[in-house]
Amino acid sequence: LEGRYEPKQYEAIDEIRFSSERKFSAAKIVIDGKVHIYYMGALSSLGPHMGDTSRIEELVSNYSSKGLRTVLFAESVSDVELESDSDIPELRPLAVFAIEDEVRPDxxxxxxxxxxxxxxxxxxxxxxxxxxxxxxxxxxxxxxxxxxxxxxxxxxxxxxxxxxxxxxxxxxxxxxxxxxxxxxxxxxxxxxxxxxxxxxxxxxxxxxxxxxxxxxxxxxxxxxxxxYVTMVGDGVNDVKSLKKANVSVALESGSGAARGVADMVLVKDNFSALPKALVEGKRTVSGMRNILKIYISRNLVLAILIAMSLIFLNRAPFNPMQNMYYSLFAVGLSAFFMSFWAKPSDNSELVLPKVLRYALPTAFTISIFGLLIMAVFDYLMLEGIFTFDGYDQYGVEQAASGLVVLFLTFCGIFQLLVVDPHFRIFSIDGEVHKDWKPLALMVLLSVTSLLVYNLDASCTLMSIPAIPFWLQLSMIGLAIVWLFVQHITLKWNKFTFMEDALESWYLKFLNKNLQKENERFKESHSS
Missing domain, CATH: 3.40.50 (Rossmann fold)
Known part of the structure; x- marks a missing residue:
């Protein structure tokens, strides 16, 4: 209109805005004193109001087969009032527009x-x-x-x-x-x-x-x-659907309403971010599962050792500062670095049952070794079978605690060989990872923890008397023995009943919650 007429020669006097519900728009325009009503929309909406549309249908079908979107442009043959809920009058087709969508290379x-x-x-x-x-x-x-x-x-x-x-x-x-x-x-x-x-x-x-x-x-x-539904949308008409999806994704170029309700917004409309998010999620779950194995094992060991030592030895197995040393080198530093190098995996199994299948036997065997170390050391020292200068009864108890803490720390460090196996001999399921970083971290933590353990300031802080180095090495040797005992225990099928029972209960719990959620959706859907 702007190219053919002067501004005073035409005037738009009414319109029906496009909506996804009606799938067409309309405008009433006065041109040179004559009223024209134009419609633009989908053939499915406008076609029934035309005469013979065979030629138009052929054109639309041809364009559609090439991946082109089509819009029909038509004019009303009579003057009618434009209202959003009014019937479409008889139309005369004027043109079919074909719009090409760009297929992204990725x-x-x-x-x-x-x-x-x-x-x-x-x-x-x-x-x-x-x-x-x-x-x-x-x-x-x-x-x-x-x-x-x-x-x-x-x-x-x-x-x-x-x-x-x-x-x-x-x-x-x-x-x-x-x-x-x-x-x-x-x-x-x-x-x-x-x-x-x-x-x-x-x-x-x-x-x-x-x-x-x-x-x-x-x-x-x-x-x-x-x-479990993820919805990707960009328009105002997608807002309700986005809100009902489990995960909603909007485009940066989309409407503000869509971005406002979305859980994720694709910056620069970059769809390749979605697979990256999926891979990152799998990596996160894999890392979380491995860290939980070590973390829950440590917590169970503390619970068992404290309970058993109070019951049978009438004293705590170690003091808070010794526990801090154990937690730092056995769990804290390992978990920190493991979160960086975690690799994405299938994660088809439930996380919690798999973690407890590892943590329960591991904590049980560590606790038995730890209690035996405390009991045997107390007995040998108090019976005078061998003695160390300057050790009174309190010193004996502190030395026993110090040895147990050292043993526990190296058990935690050596778990890296099993949780993220580099050698097949330590793999429980036969899978190995070629990444050398867990192995290097294990060596670094072993050397560092031993050096820190022998510093005078550390011994004073943890209330540990001077323990001969050969006795410290014997604790490391016992940790290596425990590593093979743990490996045998984890591969022993007698412990699978715990995992099976827990997985059965956990699945029932998840299914019960899922059924409740689905029932709520069915009720809202039926209403």
Whole structure:
């Protein structure tokens, strides 16, 4: 208009803004004193209001097969009032616009990461399903594609709703707890309609010509059937769907409303960040699992040793400063560095049962060794079988505590060989990691902890009397013996009953919570 007419020759006097619900927009414009009403939108919305559309349908089909989005431009043949809820008048087609979407170069690589991790990919679009299907072909995305349109999904939804209404009507005429042939027939009809609707959503991976409320229905149905859903959207019409997903992702270029409700925002609309986030999540879980093995083992050792030594020896196994030394070298420094070099893994097993399968036998064997060291050292010293100058009864107890702390510390350090195995001999499941950093850290911690242990200031701080170096080396030797005992214990199938029992309880607990969440979603979906 601006290129053909002067500003005073035309005037826009009314409009209907585009919405995903109606899938068209309209404008009433006065040009040279004559009223024109133009419509622009999808063929599915405007086509029924035209005459013969065979040529237009051929054009749209041809463009769609090439992955091009299409918009129909038409003019009303009569002067009507423009209202958002008014009927579309008879239209005369003027043009079909084809819009090309750019397929990102990293599209195939990004989607491959999701598919390799057994994730279902579903595209919910307002565009023609054939266009989305063609884009998949252009991007060379593998896998079988099952396509459904919003109209077909609406038909299935209406069929289910009608069956639900009939079921409610029949139930209202039947006493509670009673059944009739009619009620059974209607119940079966509803089950079939519900199954057809749900199966359509679960099995379809390309949804086209979808309205905003249908996007919500898809998310609700997926979650109600136990799926963990991530939704990516950018428009205002995606906000409700984003809020209903387990994880919501918005684009930086998207609407402020979408960014406001999203859990993640893709800076520069970079979709390749999603696989990186997935890999980082797997790396985090792997690192957390290995750190928990050492951390929970330490906590269980402290609990068992303190309880047993108070019961049988009538004293604490060590003082707080000795515990700090043990925690620093056996857990703190190891966990700090392990968080940096953790590698992503499949993580198909539950974390907690796997951790406790390792921690319980490990803590049990360490505690037995520790109690034996304290008991044997006390007995030998107090019976005078061998003595050290300057050791009174208190000194004997402190020396025993010091030896136990040294043994515990090296047990914690040596666990790096098992938790992140570099050698197959120490691997429980046969897997080994070629990374040399855990091995180097073990050597560094061993040397450093021994040096710190023999500093006068450290001995004073921890209240440890001077312990002969050969006795310190014997504790390291016992830690090596324990390492092989632990390895045998972990591979001994007699302990798997604990993991199985815990995993069974944990799965029941998770399933119970998941069922409650799904029931809430079903209630909200049905309402």
């Amino acid at each position: 599209c195939r690589e990004t989607i491959d990461v999701f598919l390799k991790n057994n994730m279902d990919l579903k595209v919910i679009s307002g565009d023609d399903p054939a266009t989305v299907d063609a884009l998949f072909t252009i991007a060379n995305i593998p896998g079988e594609r099952k396509i459904v349109s919003g109209d077909r999904l609406a038909e299935l939804g209406s069929k289910r709703q009608e069956a639900s209404d009939r079921l409610a009507s029949v139930k209202s005429g039947v006493a509670d707890g009673k059944t009739t042939p009619e009620l059974e027939a209607v119940q079966e009809e509803f089950r079939q309609a519900d199954k057809e609707y749900v199966d359509c959503i679960l099995e379809t991976n390309i949804f086209g010509r979808m309205k905003p409320d249908q996007k919500e229905e898809v998310i609700d149905t997926l979650r109600a059937n136990g799926r």
